[in-house]
Amino acid sequence: MTDSVRATPDDSTLVRIRGLTTVLNGKTLFDRMDVDIPRGKVTAIMGPSGTGKTTLLKHITGQMRADAGTIVVNGQNVPELPREQLYKLREGIGYLFQNSALLTDFDVFENVAFPLRQHTRLPEVLIRNLVLLKLQAVGLRGAARLLPSELSGGMARRVALARAIVFDPMLILYDEPFVGLDPVALNQVLKLIRTLNHTLGITSVLVAHELEAVKQVADHVLLIANGKVVAQGDPRTIASDGSPWTRQFFGGEADGPVPFQYPAEDLGRALGFAGAGK
Amino acid sequence: MSERLRQHDNVVIQSLAQIGNCGLFLLALLRAVPRSLRYMRETVRQLWFLGAMSLTIIMVCGLFVGMVLMLQLYHVLSIFGGTSASGMVVALSVYRELGPVVTALLFAGRAGTSITAEIGLMRATDQIDAMEMMAVDPMAYVATPRFLAGLVAMPLLCCVFCAMAIFGGHLVGVTWLGIDNGTFWANMTSVVEVRTDIVNGVLFKSLAFGAVVSLIAVFQGFTTPPTSEGVAYATTRTVVASSIAILALDFVLTAFLM
Numbered sequence: 299m300t301d302s303v304r305a306t307p308d309d310s311t312l313v314r315i316r317g318l319t320t321v322l323n324g325k326t327l328f329d330r331m332d333v334d335i336p337r338g339k340v341t342a343i344m345g346p347s348g349t350g351k352t353t354l355l356k357h358i359t360g361q362m363r364a365d366a367g368t369i370v371v372n373g374q375n376v377p378e379l380p381r382e383q384l385y386k387l388r389e390g391i392g393y394l395f396q397n398s399a400l401l402t403d404f405d406v407f408e409n410v411a412f413p414l415r416q417h418t419r420l421p422e423v424l425i426r427n428l429v430l431l432k433l434q435a436v437g438l439r440g441a442a443r444l445l446p447s448e449l450s451g452g453m454a455r456r457v458a459l460a461r462a463i464v465f466d467p468m469l470i471l472y473d474e475p476f477v478g479l480d481p482v483a484l485n486q487v488l489k490l491i492r493t494l495n496h497t498l499g500i501t502s503v504l505v506a507h508e509l510e511a512v513k514q515v516a517d518h519v520l521l522i523a524n525g526k527v528v529a530q531g532d533p534r535t536i537a538s539d540g541s542p543w544t545r546q547f548f549g550g551e552a553d554g555p556v557p558f559q560y561p562a563e564d565l566g567r568a569l570g571f572a573g574a575g576k
Numbered sequence: 577m578s579e580r581l582r583q584h585d586n587v588v589i590q591s592l593a594q595i596g597n598c599g600l601f602l603l604a605l606l607r608a609v610p611r612s613l614r615y616m617r618e619t620v621r622q623l624w625f626l627g628a629m630s631l632t633i634i635m636v637c638g639l640f641v642g643m644v645l646m647l648q649l650y651h652v653l654s655i656f657g658g659t660s661a662s663g664m665v666v667a668l669s670v671y672r673e674l675g676p677v678v679t680a681l682l683f684a685g686r687a688g689t690s691i692t693a694e695i696g697l698m699r700a701t702d703q704i705d706a707m708e709m710m711a712v713d714p715m716a717y718v719a720t721p722r723f724l725a726g727l728v729a730m731p732l733l734c735c736v737f738c739a740m741a742i743f744g745g746h747l748v749g750v751t752w753l754g755i756d757n758g759t760f761w762a763n764m765t766s767v768v769e770v771r772t773d774i775v776n777g778v779l780f781k782s783l784a785f786g787a788v789v790s791l792i793a794v795f796q797g798f799t800t801p802p803t804s805e806g807v808a809y810a811t812t813r814t815v816v817a818s819s820i821a822i823l824a825l826d827f828v829l830t831a832f833l834m
Contacts, residue, residue: 361708385711393709399702413710416717461710 309373312337312469312501313358318367320353327353328364329525335469340495340502342512342533345522346547346556351505352396354522355471358503359391360384372468389417392462392470392500396477398454400446400461406433407442410461417465432460436490452483459490463500470494472504476511484511491515509537509548521547523556601795604715605723611713612720619721626687626722627729631736633686634679638737641674642666642744650753659753663760664767666745671773675738677826680785682737683730684818688793691722692814695797696807704798719798723790730786731779738778776833781826788825789818 313335320327327350335341343351356362357369360376369376374387400409410429414420420428433439436456446454455475462470475487492515494500506512512519513533521529521536521543528543529536537548546554562568612619649662695718698704704714742764749755768774793814800810 359709361705385713388709388711391709393706395702395706397702399706401703401706402698402701413712416710416712 310337311335312372313503314368314370315357316368316370318354318357318364318369320350320357320364322350322353326525328367330367331522331526333520333527335501335503336518337501338495338499339517340491340504340515341518341520342516343503343505343520343522344507344509344512344547349522349524351522352473355393355473355503355505358471359388359393389413389465390468392459392465392467394455394458394462394470394472394475396474398446398451398458400449400454400457402446404446405442406438406444406446406449406457409446409457410464413461413464428464429460432464433457435463435493436460437486450483452479452486455479455483455487456490459487459494463494463498466498467500469501469503472502472506474505474507476506476508488515509533523547597799598791598795601798602791605719605791605794608713608715608720609724611716612724615717615721618717619724622721622725623729626683626691626725627732630683630686630729630733633682634733634737635740637678637682638675638740639744639747641678641737642670642741642746643748645669645674645741646745646748646753650749650755659755660759661763662749662755663745664763666749667742667764667768668773670738670741670745671768672777673826673830675741675778676734676781676785677822679734679737679782680730680789680822681819683726683733683786684789684793684815684822687726687729688789688814688818689811691726691790691793692797692800692811693807695719695722695794696800696802696810699798699800700802700804700807719794723787723794726790726793727783727786730789731782734778734782772833780833781829784825784829785822788821792818792821 311334313333315331315333318328318331318333333354343354345351353362357364358371358376360369360379363377367377371387372390374383376384376387379387400406401412404412407429410432411425414425414428418425430439430442433442436459438453438456438460441449441453441457446457449457472491475491476484479487488511491502491504495502495515504512504516516533519530519533519536520527523543529539529541531539537544542555545551546556552558645666646662649665650659653659653662653665695704698718704718707714707717746760750757750760796810796814796817800806
């Protein structure tokens, strides 16, 4: 780890990424990308599909190794951490999966209690109280004995959120938390993200496509495209910064820096017209 | 022609790579055994699902295998006037070959497929990744308990299968066809040896088959593409690969143990 990327736990930046390079199936996903995630803030990562937003979250948690670069989380360079230390770091990170990823064998209560049972030797009464408090925080104490198959999408996401915060983490990563939610469930999740950030001071990183929702909850937005951070700033003003990337992404234009056509050979040649494409 | 040869080469290379990956997976599995000891409750739970829940099919099949074996043997041995030896032949066939092999094939179909499908679906629905993110090692919590449970369950199921097959043989031979009860048991006990037939035949073989079937099932579940089609193919591969491995390993073990 170089001095330029070393961070101390009291630094204002919780996650500092420098020179991140990732090549997947021959495609360069990140090209020496630099990212800073400020401590105690809500940071939204946006960008066209396939630009590696979820991959970036997986790099931060050490689930996926990058080809080059440093990823410093709370002063620890994730790619260099041995297994035990990586697992220790993960105990301080909550991760909300896009499809909630609840354990289908267990009911809601046991899903939330799962990390506590695995990592602590707390008495059963204390585990019960902690789980019920977390479920109360997400409004689902009454659903404690339901199975994941009995929950709606919004409820499952709130249970997953209760599980993610059961250890009061320093960082929560949300992978597309608003996808497939009706307006009521969407507002409930938005409210929870805001509350967790403001009351507990948890640093939050969310990957999302919904600018209106992001405006309500995020302090900072990063727009990723072409392997780099192409724009960043306040969510209320970023859409009007005038760059071609922000114009296309936030304006919803079909063609632009992100081409409408997937790269392919010349159409004439593909259709067999002689001399086409010359 | 060269294109076909290249495709053939690719299949061979992929198969060898698959076997190599399975070997590496076994090493990772064995390394995770000490860590999985803290999840003993999960191992016991799996032992219930893979062992106790397979009892019905094992008992019913064992009974019918013993019954049909006695019918066939009685018919053949009666030509030479040797029907009194049929109990002995049933016992030797069951202990040495049919017991471990048929139990392992049934175990692959009943328990192996359920292991692969369960782990494959856990992967497809991000449950394995969620465990990783909760700092719970999936190799220690998911893979090893199922592997160990399979290892323990197979010899026990094989013993039950053999007992039911002998009972089936007795039912047909003594009760139905009229072989003398004393002759049936006396011939059997005089020929069956504990070391050769019970330890090597029943216990050792079924332990080896249990390890192979459980390894293949867990490996296929962990490496399946996270799609419904991927899980379906992985489940099929578990049955096919397990069946071939059981029969091939049976030949090797028999050659060395006889």
